[in-house]
Amino acid sequence: MSKKKDYYSILGLEKTASDADIKKAYRKLAMQHHPDRNPNDKKAEGLFKEATEAYEILGDKDKRARYDKYGHEGMHAGSDYHSYANSNDIFSQFSDIFGNIFGQQAGRQQRRSGPTPTQGHDLAYEVTISLKEALVGCKKEIKVYHYIPCDTCKNTGCKPGKTATACGTCHGSGSTTMQQGFFAFSQPCHACSGNGFTISDPCATCRGQSRVQKYETLTVTIPAGIYRGADLRITNKGDAGTFAGPAGNLYVKVSITPDANFQRRDNDLVCNLTLTYAQLVLGAQLEVESLDGSTHTVKVPKGCPVGHEIVIVGKGFPRLQGTGAGNLVYIAQCAIPKKLSSEAKEALLAYDKAVEHENSGIRGFFKKFLG
Ligand SMILES: [Zn+2]
Numbered sequence: 001m002s003k004k005k006d007y008y009s010i011l012g013l014e015k016t017a018s019d020a021d022i023k024k025a026y027r028k029l030a031m032q033h034h035p036d037r038n039p040n041d042k043k044a045e046g047l048f049k050e051a052t053e054a055y056e057i058l059g060d061k062d063k064r065a066r067y068d069k070y071g072h073e074g075m076h077a078g079s080d081y082h083s084y085a086n087s088n089d090i091f092s093q094f095s096d097i098f099g100n101i102f103g104q105q106a107g108r109q110q111r112r113s114g115p116t117p118t119q120g121h122d123l124a125y126e127v128t129i130s131l132k133e134a135l136v137g138c139k140k141e142i143k144v145y146h147y148i149p150c151d152t153c154k155n156t157g158c159k160p161g162k163t164a165t166a167c168g169t170c171h172g173s174g175s176t177t178m179q180q181g182f183f184a185f186s187q188p189c190h191a192c193s194g195n196g197f198t199i200s201d202p203c204a205t206c207r208g209q210s211r212v213q214k215y216e217t218l219t220v221t222i223p224a225g226i227y228r229g230a231d232l233r234i235t236n237k238g239d240a241g242t243f244a245g246p247a248g249n250l251y252v253k254v255s256i257t258p259d260a261n262f263q264r265r266d267n268d269l270v271c272n273l274t275l276t277y278a279q280l281v282l283g284a285q286l287e288v289e290s291l292d293g294s295t296h297t298v299k300v301p302k303g304c305p306v307g308h309e310i311v312i313v314g315k316g317f318p319r320l321q322g323t324g325a326g327n328l329v330y331i332a333q334c335a336i337p338k339k340l341s342s343e344a345k346e347a348l349l350a351y352d353k354a355v356e357h358e359n360s361g362i363r364g365f366f367k368k369f370l371g
Pocket residue numbers: 167168169170171172174175189190191192193194195196197
């Protein structure tokens with residue numbers, strides 16, 4: 001095994017170098033030997049890795065102290081030491097530095113074989129359901145106009161059998177690096193508009209776009225208990241990405257048409273239960289039908305006040321988060337007839353007279369209006 005080179009001499013520094021010196025020296029070497037600037041140059045790649053390894057140690061306070069004390073041996077003994085097998089690891093470790101020099105993509109940069117993939121857009125869609133459908137759940141078919149990967153060229157944008165060619169200016173990276181004094185920055189390559197590649201034989205179906213816009217019918221499963229304004233995410237059903245980039249998501253917003261009889265109150269299903277005065281006073285037992293068609297026996301208590309809530313536990317909207325369901329709630333109301341037969345009117349007046357002494361407190365002032 002050949003003797004390992006001293007990390008300081010790799011970076012061209014003395015042992016007394018400051019943190020800033022180390023960073024600056026590494027930056028300079030990394031710029032010079034970076035694989036993107038020296039394609040297929042094994043020597044440059046070796047120097048780049050060497051410099052990176054040196055910086056990985058000397059750029060870290062603890063590791064540098066250990067190295068100063070024990071040399072290379074001390075580094076191998078440590079459990080946190082690892083040598084980098086490939087340059088992707090290096091990029092992800094040093095993205096803080098490469099983020100500046102080689103653009104945002106540096107951390108993940110790989111030698112690509114085609115144009116820069118981009119992610120497809122998220123799309124929004126609205127679906128309207130009835131309150132009953134929100135209670136029991138449903139499936140809805142929606143027709144979505146979105147980008148899908150071009151089948152003819154398999155998302156490559158090229159005529160079958162043809163490939164994209166790397167841009168001569170940026171060698172496929174899509175960006176070029178500018179240096180001004182100590183500062184270096186990258187910008188999209190103007191020769192290829194940042195694509196990195198040019199397509200000289202575009203696919204006839206998508207005209208080199210790698211994706212096409214089409215209507216697609218999708219079935220959306222809407223869970224029981226869905227609330228108004230909820231966004232359902234349908235993964236990867238937004239626009240397809242370009243050049244095999246990831247697809248966006250489709251967000252389906254749920255709108256709910258009001259029901260004539262039933263309302264939602266949190267997870268409760270609420271309905272007015274209109275009763276006669278006699279039913280309210282004497283109590284009653286009746287069969288009622290809920291929104292989902294199920295029937296329930298409702299017991300109206302004796303002397304039931306208007307606004308009293310009769311609760312049937314667990315028959316409301318299922319909870320989307322957690323378990324169980326809200327309640328089915330009937331609110332007692334009193335039916336007030338607008339017209340009465342003379343017979344009914346007589347009976348009502350007779351009744352009123354019969355209970356006169358019980359209601360003396362509330363009568364008094366109003367008495368003269370009766371009859
Ligand atoms: Zn270019």
